Amino acid sequence: MASVINIENLSFAFRNHLTLEDINLDIQEKDFIGIIGPNGGGKTTLLRLILGLLNPTRGSLSVLDTTPDKARPRIGYVPQYGRMDKNFPLRVRDVAAMGMLHPKSFGPRFARKDWQQVEDALQLVHLQELQFRQFGELSGGQRQRCLIARALVAKPRILLLDEPTASVDTTVETDIYELLRTLNKDITILLVSHDLGFVSSYINKVICINRLAAIHAIGEIDLQQAADATYHSHMTMLRHQCNL
Amino acid sequence: MQPVTGIVMFDFFGALLQHSFLQYAALAAVLSGIACGISGTFVVMRKISYLGGGIAHAVMGGLGIAYFLELHPMLGAFAFALLAALVIGWIKLRFSQNEDVLIGAVWAIGMAIGIIFTSLTPGYRVDLLSFLFGNILMISSGDLQWLALLDAGIVALALLFYRQLVYVCFDEEYAALRGVAVQPIYLLLLCLIAVTVVIVIQAVGLILVIALLTLPAATATLFAHSPFRIMLGAIGLSTACSLAGLYMSFTLDLPAGASIILLAGCAYILALVGHSWLEHLQRKKHVVHALGASSSQD
Numbered sequence: 016m017a018s019v020i021n022i023e024n025l026s027f028a029f030r031n032h033l034t035l036e037d038i039n040l041d042i043q044e045k046d047f048i049g050i051i052g053p054n055g056g057g058k059t060t061l062l063r064l065i066l067g068l069l070n071p072t073r074g075s076l077s078v079l080d081t082t083p084d085k086a087r088p089r090i091g092y093v094p095q096y097g098r099m100d101k102n103f104p105l106r107v108r109d110v111a112a113m114g115m116l117h118p119k120s121f122g123p124r125f126a127r128k129d130w131q132q133v134e135d136a137l138q139l140v141h142l143q144e145l146q147f148r149q150f151g152e153l154s155g156g157q158r159q160r161c162l163i164a165r166a167l168v169a170k171p172r173i174l175l176l177d178e179p180t181a182s183v184d185t186t187v188e189t190d191i192y193e194l195l196r197t198l199n200k201d202i203t204i205l206l207v208s209h210d211l212g213f214v215s216s217y218i219n220k221v222i223c224i225n226r227l228a229a230i231h232a233i234g235e236i237d238l239q240q241a242a243d244a245t246y247h248s249h250m251t252m253l254r255h256q257c258n259l
Numbered sequence: 260m261q262p263v264t265g266i267v268m269f270d271f272f273g274a275l276l277q278h279s280f281l282q283y284a285a286l287a288a289v290l291s292g293i294a295c296g297i298s299g300t301f302v303v304m305r306k307i308s309y310l311g312g313g314i315a316h317a318v319m320g321g322l323g324i325a326y327f328l329e330l331h332p333m334l335g336a337f338a339f340a341l342l343a344a345l346v347i348g349w350i351k352l353r354f355s356q357n358e359d360v361l362i363g364a365v366w367a368i369g370m371a372i373g374i375i376f377t378s379l380t381p382g383y384r385v386d387l388l389s390f391l392f393g394n395i396l397m398i399s400s401g402d403l404q405w406l407a408l409l410d411a412g413i414v415a416l417a418l419l420f421y422r423q424l425v426y427v428c429f430d431e432e433y434a435a436l437r438g439v440a441v442q443p444i445y446l447l448l449l450c451l452i453a454v455t456v457v458i459v460i461q462a463v464g465l466i467l468v469i470a471l472l473t474l475p476a477a478t479a480t481l482f483a484h485s486p487f488r489i490m491l492g493a494i495g496l497s498t499a500c501s502l503a504g505l506y507m508s509f510t511l512d513l514p515a516g517a518s519i520i521l522l523a524g525c526a527y528i529l530a531l532v533g534h535s536w537l538e539h540l541q542r543k544k545h546v547v548h549a550l551g552a553s554s555s556q557d
Contacts, residue, residue: 068436099430103428103429113437116438118437118440121422
């Protein structure tokens with residue numbers, strides 16, 4: 016399988032503070048990867064580097080065989096939940112349509128073929144019936160699916176999600192992971208999560224990240240133990256196993 | 260003795276047909292309503308009325324300097340409004356941590372410059388007061404042409420960049436990911452607000468600008484659910500308030516700017532009360548409906 020994200024000897028420093036050090040990762044097409052690590056460990060920084068919102072201090076990073084900047088239109092991104100104003104007067108379909116936005120989007124309306132793509136994406140996340148509702152009227156899980164639709168509208172090859180289930184209950188969480196599993200048939204997925212236990216039945220690889228990073232195929236690590244362990248202890252366990 | 264309202268109304272419309280100053284005032288009211296509806300919607304959606312206030316008050320500096328140099332005050336207002344918008348935008352983008360203090364500083368420094376330059380200007384100063392509180396009845400046809408031009412500029416830019424403006428207001432980071440030039444769009448938004456301020460100052464004065472910028476849009480937000488509809492609603496409301504305020508000012512011999520703002524404020528409060536009452540009724544209906552459904556199941 017082809018490599019979609021290739022990271023070599025990458026380091027990133029923010030205000031003289033080394034957030035990521037000497038990272039080497041190779042992510043293959045149609046991987047479903049969980050990224051775990053403590054707060055401030057560099058998970059979101061890694062996503063932002065892949066999106067080209069940050070530039071590496073050292074080392075190289077290529078996405079879809081080009082620079083992150085050029086690959087960006089083919090990357091879908093679902094930001095951390097709850098960052099945006101929920102009372103902003105947009106309908107579900109308007110929020111999803113934001114994924115069709117580009118630098119030359121002039122004039123007040125999207126074209127009809129853009130709306131067709133928006134409706135296709137909303138159908139994928141099962142929100143088609145709610146498309147004329149206000150975004151603010153949706154439940155937490157529906158809102159998250161709407162943001163996933165926004166990321167899918169432009170038909171990306173890679174989907175990045177930053178803690179997509181941070182504030183939804185367990186049924187909704189399962190629902191979202193099932194949706195991602197379906198999407199994974201065509202799209203490479205990287206998902207930042209705080210909860211490896213839950214995610215582990217969906218992902219095929221896990222990236223453990225705490226300034227340093229290591230990637231494991233899911234069979235390599237003791238899932239039961241990881242699921243049972245609290246967050247910090249399973250990080251310690253992994254670090255011992257892979258000699259980070 | 261108080262005249263009968265019908266006669267007063269007739270007087271107003273008779274006067275409107277007769278006197279060009281009233282016609283100019285009415286046109287200025289419509290133009291300021293359009294500008295307010297458009298910019299005000301963004302101000303309310305993005306919750307940046309404080310920035311709008313900063314721009315409006317900094318304009319005082321431009322007015323003072325224009326007076327001192329004997330330039331047209333609107334030129335001074337226009338230059339200072341754009342300058343204030345760019346400075347505030349730059350502060351917002353670069354120093355987000357102490358942004359409120361810095362915007363407060365721009366606000367006050369603009370006022371201070373204005374006061375110093377007017378005190379340096381010899382002679383008659385009553386015009387300055389009219390800029391603080393509006394002089395809609397003194398607008399000349401030349402002013403009106405400039406206002407129309409500025410208004411056309413606002414409408415054209417807002418339509419051209421509508422989607423980019425709306426989505427930058429909604430989610431800056433994602434707009435940037437989609438390749439939108441977020442910072443220039445943000446500065447464009449502040450410049451639209453600045454030009455609106457220049458237009459509206461003619462009608463209600465710089466102290467009351469921020470009210471006309473926010474109240475009609477906030478009222479429209481209660482009943483309309485898309486940025487475009489809120490804009491249309493806000494344009495209608497602020498035009499209506501401006502014209503009604505003009506009528507009120509003419510018939511009751513009150514200051515026009517204050518009358519306009521009073522009406523806009525009352526409209527907002529009434530709408531707020533009406534809106535919560537409607538919501539209450541709806542909730543009650545839902546409860547009754549739900550109870551009815553459960554009892555019929557039993």
